[in-house]
Structure formats: C-alpha cells, structure tokens
Amino acid sequence: MPFILSTLSRLFFFIMLAVSLFILLRGHNEPGGGFVGGLIAAAAFATLVLANGVNSARAVLRIHPVVLMGVGLGLAVLSGLPGLVSNASYLSHWWVDIAGTHLGTATVFDVGVYFVVMGGILCLVFRLYEEAVQ
Amino acid sequence: MPFEAIIAIALAGALIARPVAPLIGRWSGWVFAVLPLSLFVFLAAHIPQIGVEGVLLATHEWIPSLGIALGFRLDGFSLLFSLLITGIGTLVVIYAGSYFAEKPPAQAGRFLALILLFMTAMLGTVLSDDLIVMFVFWELTSLTSFMLIGFDSHKLEARKSALQSLLVTGGGGLALFAGILLIGLTLGTFSFTEVIARSDELIAGPYLVPIIILILAGAFTKSAQFPFHFWLPNAMAAPTPASAYLHSATMVKLGVFLLARFDGVFADVPAFGVTLVIFGMITMSIAAFEALRASGFKAVLAQSTVASLGILVMLIGLDGEVAVVATVGFIITHAFYKAALFFCAGTAIHATGESSLRKLGGLARFLPITAAAAVLASLSMAGLPPFVGFISKEYLFEAQLESNWNMVPVIVAVLVNAIMVGVAGVVSIRPFFLNRDRITSVHHGEKPGLLVGPLLLASAGILMGFFSQYAAQLLIAPAASALYGAPIDVSFALWHGLTPMLALSALVVTIGALILVFWDSIHIVLRRRRVLHGLFGDRGYQAVHDGILGFARASTRWLQNGDQNHYTAIVVATVVLVLAVGMLASEDGLALALSDDPFRISVIAVLAIAAVGAMSSIFARSLIAALVCVGIVGFASALLFMMNGAPDLALTQFAVETLLVIILSAILLRLPVRRHHTRSLTERRRDGFLAVAFSGVIFVAIVSMTAMPLDFRLSEYFGQTSYLEAYGRNVVNVILVDYRAIDTLGEIAVVAFATMAAWALLRSATAKPGKDGKG
Numbered sequence: 001m002p003f004i005l006s007t008l009s010r011l012f013f014f015i016m017l018a019v020s021l022f023i024l025l026r027g028h029n030e031p032g033g034g035f036v037g038g039l040i041a042a043a044a045f046a047t048l049v050l051a052n053g054v055n056s057a058r059a060v061l062r063i064h065p066v067v068l069m070g071v072g073l074g075l076a077v078l079s080g081l082p083g084l085v086s087n088a089s090y091l092s093h094w095w096v097d098i099a100g101t102h103l104g105t106a107t108v109f110d111v112g113v114y115f116v117v118m119g120g121i122l123c124l125v126f127r128l129y130e131e132a133v134q
Numbered sequence: 135m136p137f138e139a140i141i142a143i144a145l146a147g148a149l150i151a152r153p154v155a156p157l158i159g160r161w162s163g164w165v166f167a168v169l170p171l172s173l174f175v176f177l178a179a180h181i182p183q184i185g186v187e188g189v190l191l192a193t194h195e196w197i198p199s200l201g202i203a204l205g206f207r208l209d210g211f212s213l214l215f216s217l218l219i220t221g222i223g224t225l226v227v228i229y230a231g232s233y234f235a236e237k238p239p240a241q242a243g244r245f246l247a248l249i250l251l252f253m254t255a256m257l258g259t260v261l262s263d264d265l266i267v268m269f270v271f272w273e274l275t276s277l278t279s280f281m282l283i284g285f286d287s288h289k290l291e292a293r294k295s296a297l298q299s300l301l302v303t304g305g306g307g308l309a310l311f312a313g314i315l316l317i318g319l320t321l322g323t324f325s326f327t328e329v330i331a332r333s334d335e336l337i338a339g340p341y342l343v344p345i346i347i348l349i350l351a352g353a354f355t356k357s358a359q360f361p362f363h364f365w366l367p368n369a370m371a372a373p374t375p376a377s378a379y380l381h382s383a384t385m386v387k388l389g390v391f392l393l394a395r396f397d398g399v400f401a402d403v404p405a406f407g408v409t410l411v412i413f414g415m416i417t418m419s420i421a422a423f424e425a426l427r428a429s430g431f432k433a434v435l436a437q438s439t440v441a442s443l444g445i446l447v448m449l450i451g452l453d454g455e456v457a458v459v460a461t462v463g464f465i466i467t468h469a470f471y472k473a474a475l476f477f478c479a480g481t482a483i484h485a486t487g488e489s490s491l492r493k494l495g496g497l498a499r500f501l502p503i504t505a506a507a508a509v510l511a512s513l514s515m516a517g518l519p520p521f522v523g524f525i526s527k528e529y530l531f532e533a534q535l536e537s538n539w540n541m542v543p544v545i546v547a548v549l550v551n552a553i554m555v556g557v558a559g560v561v562s563i564r565p566f567f568l569n570r571d572r573i574t575s576v577h578h579g580e581k582p583g584l585l586v587g588p589l590l591l592a593s594a595g596i597l598m599g600f601f602s603q604y605a606a607q608l609l610i611a612p613a614a615s616a617l618y619g620a621p622i623d624v625s626f627a628l629w630h631g632l633t634p635m636l637a638l639s640a641l642v643v644t645i646g647a648l649i650l651v652f653w654d655s656i657h658i659v660l661r662r663r664r665v666l667h668g669l670f671g672d673r674g675y676q677a678v679h680d681g682i683l684g685f686a687r688a689s690t691r692w693l694q695n696g697d698q699n700h701y702t703a704i705v706v707a708t709v710v711l712v713l714a715v716g717m718l719a720s721e722d723g724l725a726l727a728l729s730d731d732p733f734r735i736s737v738i739a740v741l742a743i744a745a746v747g748a749m750s751s752i753f754a755r756s757l758i759a760a761l762v763c764v765g766i767v768g769f770a771s772a773l774l775f776m777m778n779g780a781p782d783l784a785l786t787q788f789a790v791e792t793l794l795v796i797i798l799s800a801i802l803l804r805l806p807v808r809r810h811h812t813r814s815l816t817e818r819r820r821d822g823f824l825a826v827a828f829s830g831v832i833f834v835a836i837v838s839m840t841a842m843p844l845d846f847r848l849s850e851y852f853g854q855t856s857y858l859e860a861y862g863r864n865v866v867n868v869i870l871v872d873y874r875a876i877d878t879l880g881e882i883a884v885v886a887f888a889t890m891a892a893w894a895l896l897r898s899a900t901a902k903p904g905k906d907g908k909g
Contacts, residue, residue, distance in 0.1 A: 023785075031785055043793055043796070073883060091876055093871075109878075121793055
C-alpha cells in the first residue's frame with residue numbers, strides 16, 4: 001500500500017467532502033448543486049478506495065450505498081409533500097427566511113439528489129474495486 | 135350519502151385482513167363477514183329512498199385541471215349491483231374462512247385481503263359516476279382477479295391462466311380507457327350522468343364508431359364474450375370461493391354492467407343492439423356446446439356462466455321494456471344460483487380432492503345439506519317453477535318474441551337453455567346422488583361456514599319465486615327504470631297465463647330432460663371428435679402470445695447479441711440515420727452559416743488539445759492509454775463550457791470525467807492486456823465509416839441549429855423570476871430543483887434504479903458462495 005497516498009488520502013477525503021457540501025449548499029445561487037456535489041462526494045470516497053481499499057471506505061461511509069440512494073430518493077419524494085398542503089401542487093417548495101438566507105424544501109430536494117448521485121456512483125465503485133482486488 | 139365511506143371501509147378491511155386474520159384463526163371468516171354485511175345493510179337501507187328519488191349523486195373535486203372528479207352515482211342499477219357485491223361478498227368471506235381452515239393461517243389472511251380488495255374495486259366500479267374513476271376501479275378488479283386466479287402460485291396452470299386473464303381483461307381495459315378518453319374529447323366531460331343526458335351530441339360526434347368499438351372491446355373481454363370467451367373457463371384455476379364470487383356472480387358481469395349502462399346512451403344507434411345480439415348468440419352457442427364437452431365440475435359451471443353472460447349481452451341488445459326487465463331479473467337469478475352451485479362444487483371438490491365429474495358420485499351420503507342446496511339451485515338454473523329462474527326465463531322469451539328479430543334468437547335461446555337444464559341436472563344429480571361406488575370416504579364433512587352461502591342463495595331462489603312481487607318492486611323495478619331512463623311498471627310474477635313463453639319453457643325443459651338422460655353418450659361422442667379439441671379454445675390467444683414472444687426473442691437476439699461493438703454500432707448508426715433523415719426532411723432545410731462571433735485563439739487551442747486526445751485514442755496500444763486519451767477530450771470540453779459561460783456544466787463535466795476514469799480503470803484492470811486488435815480489417819473500416827458519418831452529421835446539425843434564431847423567451851422568464859419566485863440566483867439549479875423538479879425526481883429515480891440493476895448484475899456475475907456477504 002503506497003504510504004504517501006494513503007496518508008494524503010485522509011486529508012484529500014476531508015477536503016473533498018467539505019467542498020462537496022459547500023458546492024451542494026451554495027448551488028442555489030452560485031454554480032453547484034446536488035448533482036455536482038454528489039459527484040465530488042463520491043470522488044472523495046473513491047480516493048479512499050484507491051488508497052486504502054474498499055473495506056476502509058465502506059467503514060467510513062458506515063451505511064450501504066444502496067441505502068444511501070434510497071434515503072436520497074425518499075428525501076426528494078418527501079420534499080414535495082408540503083407543497084400539497086399549501087398550494088395543492090406537488091413539489092411547490094416552501095421557504096423560510098433565516099437572517100437573509102433562504103432555506104426551503106428545495107434544499108431538502110437538492111440534498112436528496114446529492115445522496116442519490118453519491119450512492120449510485122459509490123455502488124459501482126465499491127463493487128468494481130472489490131472485484132479488482134480479489 | 136357517504137359513498138367514499140363505503141369504499142374506504144371496504145378498503146380498510148382489505149388492508150387489515152392479512153395481518154389480523156391469522157390472529158383470529160378459524161373464526162376469521164365469520165368476523166370479517168361483518169364488514170361486507172354491514173355495508174350490505176347500509177346499502178339496503180337506501181332501497182326506499184332510491185325507489186322514490188331514482189338517483190343519488192355526489193361529487194368531490196379530485197383533479198380539476200383534467201376535468202376529473204370523484205363523482206358517485208347511486209341509482210337502482212348500481213344499488214342492485216352493490217347489494218349483490220356486498221351480499222354475496224359476505225357469504226364468500228364466511229365460506230372462504232371455512233374453506234381455508236386447514237391451510238396455513240397466513241394463506242387465509244391473504245385470500246380474505248384479496249377478496250375484500252376485490253370487493254372494494256367492484257363497489258368503486260359500479261358506484262362511480264366519473265368514467266375515469268370507474269376505469270381506475272375497473273382495472274383494480276382485473277388486477278385482483280389476476281392475483282386470485284394465480285393464488286396457488288406454485289402451480290404452472292394457475293400462473294398461466296392468471297396471466298391470460300390479465301392480458302385479455304387488461305388489454306380490454308386499455309381499449310375501454312381509449313373509448314372513455316374519446317367520450318371526454320367529444321363532450322368535454324367524464325361524468326356518466328352528463329354523458330347520458332347529452333347522448334345525442336355523442337352520437338352526432340366524430341368519434342362515434344371508434345367509441346362504440348372500444349367500449350365493446352372493454353365489455354366483451356371482461357364478460358368473456360366471443361372472441362374472448364376462452365379466458366373464463368381457464369380462470370377456474372382460482373380457489374373456488376373466488377370462482378363463485380369473481381367469475382360467476384360479480385366481476386364477469388361488469389362487462390354486462392357497462393353495456394347495460396351504455397345501452398341507454400347508444401339507444402339511437404341500431405348497430406349497437408344488433409352487434410350485441412349477434413355476439414351474445416355466438417357466445418352462448420359456443421359456451422353451451424363446450425359445456426357438453428367439459429368434464430370438470432367447475433369447468434361445466436364455467437361454460438354455463440359464459441353462456442349466461444352471452445344471454446345477458448343478447449338481452450341488452452334487444453329493444454323494449456321487457457328486455458330491460460329480463461336483463462335485470464336474469465342478473466339477480468344467475469348470481470344466486472350460480473354462486474350457490476359454485477359453493478357446492480367447492481365443498482364437493484374440497485371434501486374429496488376430485489374435481490372431475492366422472493370421478494364424483496354419491497356425495498349426498500356425506501354432504502346431505504350441500505346436496506340439497508345444489509338441487510335447489512339447479513332447479514332455479516333449469517328454470518322450473520316456482521323458482522325465480524322460471525320467471526326470468528319467461529321474460530327472456532317474451533323479450534325475444536316482442537323484439538323485431540326473426541326466430542333465430544328464439545331457437546338459439548331454446549337450445550342453449552335446454553343445455554343449461556341438462557347442465558343443471560348433471561351438476562346436481564350426478565355427483566351427489568348417482569354412482570355411489572365412486573367415493574367411499576371424504577376428508578371432511580359439512581361445516582356451518584360451508585353451508586351458509588349455498589343454502590341462503592339457493593333458498594333465496596325459491597323465495598324470490600314465491601314473493602316475486604316484492605323483489606320486483608324493491609329491486610328490479612328501480613334497476614330497470616334506471617337503465618330504461620323512464621319508470622317501468624314491472625309485473626314479475628310466476629304465473630303469466632297460457633302464453634307462447636310457457637310453451638317455449640315446456641319445450642326447453644323437455645329437450646333439457648332428454649339431454650340429461652343422454653348426457654353420457656353426447657359427452658363421449660363430442661369428446662371423441664379430435665377436430666373439436668381446441669376448436670373454440672384459446673388457440674388464437676396462444677398464437678398471438680407466442681408470436682409476440684417469438685418476435686421479442688428474435689429481435690433481442692439480433693440487437694443484444696452480447697457484442698459491445700455491435701451495440702455501439704447500432705446506436706451510432708441509428709442516430710446518424712435519424713438525424714440525417716430529420717435534417718433533410720425538415721421544411722427549413724439546412725441553414726449552414728458561420729457565426730459572427732469573434733475568433734478566439736483560446737478556444738482554438740482547447741479544441742486542438744481535444745483533437746489530439748481523440749486522435750491518440752485511436753492509435754493507443756493499450757486500453758488504459760486510450761481511456762486517458764478519451765479523458766483528455768472530456769476535460770477539453772469541460773474547458774470549453776467554462777469559456778462559454780456554463781460553469782455548472784463545466785463543473786459537472788470535470789467531476790464526471792474524473793469518476794469515469796476511476797470506474798473504467800477498475801474494469802480495464804481486469805481485462806487482459808491485448809496487444810493486437812481483435813477486429814478484422816473490414817470491421818474496423820465499418821467502424822471508421824460510422825465514426826466519420828457520426829461526427830459529420832453532428833457537425834452539420836450543430837452548425838445549422840446555431841444558425842437558426844434562438845427563442846430566448848423561456849430563458850428570459852427563468853432568469854427574471856428565479857430569484858423572485860424561487861429565491862435562487864443560479865438559474866440552472868433553480869430549474870432543476872424547483873421549476874422542473876418533477877423531471878429531476880424522475881431522473882434521479884432512473885439513476886437509482888439503473889444503478890441498482892447494474893449493481894445486482896455485477897454481484898451475480900462474480901458472487902462467490904459464502905464469501906460475499908456484504909453485497
């Protein structure tokens with residue numbers, strides 16, 4: 001196992017994860033969003049896979065990537081429900097204004113996209129690298 | 135009148151039946167019967183009101199943008215059907231509780247849940263006023279029927295029959311849906327009440343013929359009319375309580391229900407009635423003939439059910455008040471005696487384990503009350519006085535004699551009814567009283583739960599015969615008036631005097647008795663003729679079914695032969711062809727023009743990098759090197775996005791390219807490192823030709839597209855409103871998560887499911903036993 005890569009991968013992992021969250025959250029006003037954020041998060045875990053193997057990446061992720069996709073899809077579906085209450089139209093988003101920052105169900109929806117993309121990519125990465133090592 | 139409450143209560147029962155029934159154990163049938171029984175009582179309490187007011191309507195908004203409302207309509211006809219559904223439903227639930235007593239409790243729970251779900255769907259279908267709502271419930275009956283026919287899913291026959299019934303009734307359902315949409319297109323409403331009020335507009339409308347054909351297709355498939363008559367006898371693979379309920383008393387009558395409803399709408403279209411009479415006659419003749427050939431207990435009953443449905447369809451096609459009364463009367467009569475006979479058949483088959491009439495005999499020793507019920511029910515079926523079957527047969531002949539038709543329908547009806555008399559005798563006398571040596575012991579005797587249903591229904595047949603004036607006033611007159619559109623004075627009485635109908639009845643009974651006496655010889659002669667095997671069966675269905683599967687297999691073999699090069703070639707060739715034809719055929723023609731934008735040296739540089747990457751991928755010796763070269767093209771295009779004001783796209787492209795290299799190298803690492811090309815020179819030439827053609831077509835397409843004036847209205851709208859309405863300045867993201875969020879939802883669902891499928895495929899291809907636990 002390459003020592004330098006393994007050590008640096010921890011650092012890169014946290015930086016990439018932080019960047020992915022940053023990109024996810026700023027996506028509404030600046031370039032970014034759930035899709036790109038999810039891709040970068042997946043890349044963060046892929047770095048761990050390349051450096052330390054699938055098992056350590058799995059251990060860091062804790063939950064199964066398929067479950068992650070399910071959670072994301074569930075969040076996206078649920079985020080549309082409040083719209084049914086107020087506007088009688090699915091996926092009409094709700095907003096709250098907290099100190100100039102608008103937060104709403106659209107953010108939840110974007111987080112859902114983030115998880116689905118991240119989980120989907122990681123499904124493939126984990127599976128393929130597991131095979132490659134054996 | 136809380137219609138929704140009725141449906142909601144039934145649905146709630148269906149939902150709790152599966153978990154709760156096993157807890158109650160052997161009494162579950164009795165306990166759950168309370169639910170349909172209370173609905174029955176509740177509906178029955180509306181009989182006086184309907185008798186006075188005629189129609190009760192209730193409407194709630196559902197999807198106003200599509201003009202669909204939760205509209206419900208209770209008139210005499212739907213009340214009659216709801217009473218049959220809940221009444222017979224009660225008996226079926228009680229019967230099923232005992233029928234499944236020896237089976238695992240979970241199985242009984244599953245069955246009760248399906249039966250109650252089916253009851254919900256039936257109630258919804260007959261009570262809906264909105265045609266779209268009716269269609270939704272209509273399809274639910276097809277689905278529950280599929281589940282119930284395939285209930286014994288370990289049997290190949292059950293699965294096959296279930297699929298067949300689903301394909302036939304589901305296909306008919308789609309036709310019906312198309313017909314409903316055309317009605318909505320013509321009249322601008324889906325409310326049946328309005329459709330019948332404005333029927334002259336519908337008849338004058340442009341879609342009259344397609345509407346009639348589509349509705350007939352829906353009704354004929356559901357009610358097993360020729361040429362779709364084959365599925366119902368096969369549906370006998372269902373457990374007998376389900377056969378009694380779905381495939382004789384209620385669901386198969388939905389087609390009749392629909393036709394009777396629309397008979398009022400198409401009253402001024404003569405061809406509608408003529409078609410019904412002709413198809414009804416063909417169906418009843420075929421079914422009566424097949425009944426003579428059938429040897430299974432349930433099979434004989436099923437064929438006679440198809441014949442009865444044919445009689446009903448023919449009656450609807452006849453004009454006049456008498457025909458309407460005859461229709462309604464026969465619906466009730468048939469539901470009573472046929473459900474009772476199915477119950478008796480179920481008990482006999484369940485107690486002996488034999489389903490063929492040729493192996494059953496002398497069961498009256500073991501099942502005396504069941505035998506009595508079978509005899510009572512079959513007397514009503516045979517149409518003997520004083521049973522209600524006699525009255526409805528009189529009405530059938532009167533309706534035929536009063537119509538404008540010649541004697542053909544009468545002759546057919548006499549013959550078919552005579553065979554029904556024979557069937558009635560065969561199914562009641564032979565298994566229960568003759569051939570006592572065939573059965574020497576039974577698995578179980580009679581239980582109260584197995585007796586309530588057949589006894590009540592069979593005795594109702596004779597009670598209705600004696601007290602026919604009450605039945606006429608309370609049930610038949612409101613139902614017939616609702617169908618006829620005007621009040622009808624119904625004199626549904628046993629004795630009509632010495633009429634031609636009485637003579638015909640006598641003739642029917644005489645021929646029927648002869649058929650009964652010579653049943654064995656007729657049966658054997660008909661069965662010996664090999665020509666007759668499958669003559670009226672499902673050969674046509676099989677041919678279509680196998681043909682479609684064969685086509686699918688052949689096209690799959692050609693399209694998906696496992697060669698990745700082949701797939702790519704097909705996809706690329708298709709794109710080239712479609713784009714080229716599309717561009718050449720378009721009216722605007724090709725508008726090739728150079729853009730006026732200034733020449734940017736940076737763009738040229740990036741393009742040059744991309745070109746170098748693409749060229750080197752062709753000459754790369756190893757796959758890994760080729761992958762890196764393709765990656766260069768990807769990063770170059772990301773740079774282009776960045777330079778042209780699409781940072782979101784660029785960001786995504788960078789991320790995708792990175793992950794693509796990671797994923798693909800995992801795959802490539804496991805491929806053998808090939809030094810030589812595996813493709814022959816001809817193949818490589820073809821690949822090269824395709825690649826050049828693809829790039830050429832795409833180039834021309836892009837140039838001509840950008841030369842056309844762009845419509846910026848949508849972009850401007852999004853740009854202006856994205857912050858005001860959706861609080862986001864990144865228009866791309868706002869479109870994704872807000873304006874077009876439902877599209878995004880669909881896309882991420884596709885991503886999730888496709889990935890899951892790929893993940894599962896990768897797992898099964900390399901799974902090692904006992905090792906890959908984590909997945």
